[in-house]
Amino acid sequence: MGLLAYLSTHTYDEDYETVAERRSGRGGSREQAVPARAWSRGAVAAVVLAAFGLLLVVAGTQTSREALALSDERKDLITQINDQTTALHRDQQRVQALQVGNRRSAQQGQLDESRYRQLRAQVRRLSVLAGTSRVHGPGVAVVVDDAPNAGNNDRAKVLDSDLQRLVNGLWQAGAEAIAINGQRLTSLSSIRKAGSAITVNYHSLDRPYRVLAIGDPDTLPARFAETDGAQAWFDLQQQVGLRFAIHTRQALALPRATPDLHYARPVHEGGAS
């Protein structure tokens, strides 16, 4: 027999028929048996039906509760998706803004880099002028000393004013950097007598005095000879016997000075002035 045919013919428990046949076979008629057991029969059926109803309701409420929870979850997820999408858009915009900022910063960095190089070159140039960096180049070396038999005669010795005149003459002749016995001359340097010695940059000097000047070695001696300082020195050389020798040098190396500024402050360009 086919499954479907079987299903539609055996629609309820076959035991109902079996029990009914057995009962009628026992002799008692159905109509007699029924009233005798009617009450208990109804009660048992009622209990089972109550269980059925309970099952039905529980399943129904459970399903609807699950559906509710599911829809809540769905709403939650949709909200989350929307929130995250908004956050994503915001982040993307932020990324774009940051990329623009990065590009601008990179350009600014290149500008700063080139400006830094310019400034460094300027600082080096200025430090040569100010005497705060070591320099080398061609120039002249002037060696001066007291007269051989000076004794106590001050005029037979090299005075601070003599050195001042000599240095002045060298500046005048076109010297670009001067050092006396290793003391580089700066805009703050003084040449003066302190006690028995001549002091430059607060350093006492020992005889003989070696004055190194960087400049054009071809023109520097000749132009120096024309200055008043040179004239005075020639006079001293001939009359008092001070020793004076000037030589050109192709390679001179001058040390640097480290002057300290305590009060002078630069005026910032572009600031209130």
Add this chain to the structure above:
Amino acid sequence: MIAIAGLVLGIVLGLVLNPDVPLWAEPYLPIAVVAAMDAVFGALRAYLDGIFDDKVFVVSFISNVLIAALIVFLGDKLGVGAQLSTGVVVVLGIRIFSNVAAIRRHLFHA
């Protein structure tokens, strides 16, 4: 009539108590309900045919529910829970429809 009262009582009880179904029983509940419906409609038809028997009803109800749950349980263990559930629902559905048709014929003589 007392049977109808039992059904109503059960429904009211379910609505009032609103019991929580334990998690492990959740998958078996719907299929158990379908199996129970089959037993109930079968009983109703037997009643109308005049061959209703309470013992048979109780036994068929309980066995229907248990076997349905067992089938779903086995199906879940074998990985074919959904398919087996569908099969059970189809078979029981056909029986329920035939029973309801027979009941209708009884009630309306049509």
